Amino acid sequence: MKILIAIGSKDFSTPTLRLGMKVAQAFHAKTTIIDVGEKISEFSSHLVELAHDQMESWDFDPPGVDVLEWAFNYLSDNKLIDAKQIEIGFPRSRLIDDGEDRKLVYLPGTVCENVNLILRNGDIVAELRDEVQVGKYDVTILGKSRKRNMSHDLLQYINSSIFVVNNYDNQKFDKILLPLNEASGMMKVAKYAIRVALALKIEIEILTVLENKSSNQIKSYNYNKVVKLIRRSGVQYAIEEKEGVVAEQIIKKADKNKIIVMKASSMSPIKRYFKGSIPLSVMNACDVPILIVK
C-alpha cells in the first residue's frame, strides 16, 4: 500500500497530516508527504531559480522547504520516523533535486514502512496526478480546496482513491458512514472503511439507500459478504436503510460527525465529466472528511 499526503501550509494542513498519518499507520503504508508550491510563470521560472540559488547562499531555504520541515517536525514529535533521524534533525542537505522537477528526501519510518518528503511546483492537480502515476499510489490524502472545480478534477483525473480531509477533528468524528450499493468493488471499499475505523477506533454505520424500500434487491450476496467482513473485523457496526435520492440521503446522514467512505462512480469518464457523479455531489456538499475508493 502506498499513500500520498498533500500538504500546503503549516496553518491549514495539520488535520490533513494528522489524519493522513493515522491512515498510513493503519495500512502500514509507504507514505509520501508532498507540498505543491505555486506555479511560476515560465517567463520568470529560470530567473526565480537563479534568485533562489542566491537566497541559499545567504542561508535562506527556497519556498516550500519550511512546509516540509514543519511536516518533519510533526513526524518527529509523534515519533513516526526513525529515532536516529529524529536526532539528526531535518535533513535539509539531503533534499535533492531528482531531475524530474521535484526535490525529495527519504526518511526511514517507524509506524509505516518509510516516509518520503517531496517538494514540487505547478498546477496542483497536474502535479498530484503525475506523482500518483509515477509513484503508483493507492490513496491520495489532501485537504478540501475552496475552489469548487478542484473536487471534480481530483476525482476525474487522479488515478488513486481520494481522501479529502475536511474539518477533521479527533473528538468530533465518532463514526464512519459506509454507503453500500450493488456495484462491484464494494469489498475493497469495506476493507478501507475497516482499516480507517480501526485506526481511529470508531464504529461503522452502513447505509443503504433505496429508491423504493419495497424492493429487496439490495440484500444480495455481495451485500451480505460485506456485512460479514465488517462483523468479522471486530469493528462495531450498525445498519440503516433509507429511501430517497442517494446523494441527498448520504449528505443528510453524514451530518457533521461522520467520516464518509464510499465507492467512486463507475460511469465512463466522459459521462462523469458532463453529468457529475454521486461521490462528487457528496464531496461538494459535505463538510466532513470523505474517502472515495477507486
Place this chain on the structure above:
Amino acid sequence: MLGFSNISLSNFLFWATQKKWFLYALGLGVLLLSLPTPHDLQIKAKISIIILIVSLILIIKEPIPLPAVAIFILIAQIYGGVDTVDGISKSFMSDAVFFIMGSLMLAVVIIKQGWDSRIALGILKFTGNKTAGIALGFLSISAVLSSFIGEHTVAAIMLPIGMTLIRFTSANPSKVKNLSAVILFSIAYGCLIGSVGTPSGGGRNVIMINYLNQAGISISYFEWMLRVYPFIFIQIPIVSWIIMKTFKPEHRILDSSVRKLVIKVARSRAITGRNTLTVLIFILILSGWVFFSEKFGLGTIALTGVFLYLLGGFVKWSDLNKHTHWGVIILFGATISLGTSISKTGGAMWLADQLVYFLGTFMETIPFFREFVIIVVTTSMSNVLSSSATVAVLGPINLNLVPEILNIGLLTAMSSAFSYFTAVAAPACTIVYSSGMIRAKDFIKIGFRVGVISILLLIAYVNIYWPLFT
C-alpha cells in the same frame, strides 16, 4: 466507448482540460479567419493579426510551453503566407534578441560574482538605520542598478539582502509583515522604475529601439537617458513614500538588525582580483553600450561581454546553459518577427486606424487623452503578459498612431514598466513574491496606488519635459 479504455478517455479529458485555452484560442482563430476580411485590410495583415490574438492568449494563459508558442508563431506565419521562409527567418533574429540572450547570460555571471555583500554595505552606509531611509535606499539602489544591468538581475541580487535584514529584525515573519512588504516592494518597484532608464535596462527598451530603427529613427544610449532618466528621479521618492504609507512598518528604526547585517557582510569573503576583473569587464560593456551601441547594437556588445566572461573562465558554459531560458529567447524572437510582419503587411496601421476611428474625437478634444490611452493599454497588457512581449506586439501599432514616433516609442517602453499590479507581471515582482514573504493581494493593494500615480506622473512628464527637446 468506441473501443477506448476508461483510462485513455480520462487521459484525453485531462489533456483537453489542461489545454483548454489552446483549444479556445484555436477556435477563436478559426472563427476570425472565417469572418469576411474588411475591405481596407490585406489578407496577409488579417492573418498576422489573428496570429497575434491567438498568440496573446497562449502567452497569457500558458496552456502550452512558451517555446511551443514561439514555434506556433513562426510556422503559422509561414503557412498563412504572411511572409516567405527567408523573410520570417530574417525578422526572427535581431539585435533585440541578441540583447535578451546576452542580458539573461550576463545576469547569471553578475549574480554569481558575490557583489551582493558590497551592495548591502553600500546601501547601509547611504541610508542609516531608519526604516524610511532604508526603504528609500533599497528603492534607489535597485532603480539605479537596474537601469544599467536589468531588473531581473538586480532583484535576484537585492532579495537576499532585504530578506536578511527582515530576518534580523524578527525571526518570526508574521510579526514583521508590513516591514517585509516595505523592503521587498522597494526592491521590486525600484527595479521596475529603473528598468526604463537606459536602453540596457530591459529587453523591452531594445525591442523598441529595434522598431524605431525600422521606422528610420535612431536614438543613442545617451539621448535615451536624457529623455527618460529624470522620470526615475521623480518616481523614486514618490513611490517610496506610497510604499511606506501603504504598509506602515512595525519598526521605525532597524538599529540592531542593521548592525547584524553589517557584521554578516563584513564576515563574507574579501574582494579578489577576479571579482575586480568582472567589474572591469562590466564597465567595459557599459561603456560599449553608451558609446558604440548605435554602431554595433546593444545585443552585440552584451554578447561580447558574455564572450569575455567565458574566455576568462568567470563563468562556466554549463551554468549559463542551465540558467538561461532559451525558450523565452526564442519566444521574443518570434514575437518580434510577428510584430515586424504586422507592421510590414499594414496590419499595425489598420489597427491604429481603428483605434483612431473609435477614439479619435476624444484624442483631439480631451487634453492628454491620447497619451492616457497609450499608457493605459500598454500598462494593462504588460500586467498580464510581460513587458517585453507587450512592447513587441504593441510597439508597431502604437508607432502608427501619431506622427511623433520617437515620443510614442519611448512612452510605450516607459509605460510597459508599470507592471505593479500582479506578482507575475514582471520577473522582479515574481522574484520577490517567490520569497514567500509577501502575498499576491499585496500587489493589488500597493500596485493600484503606485500605478495610478505613475500614469499621472508620466502624462505630466511627457507634456512638460519632452517639449523641451523640440
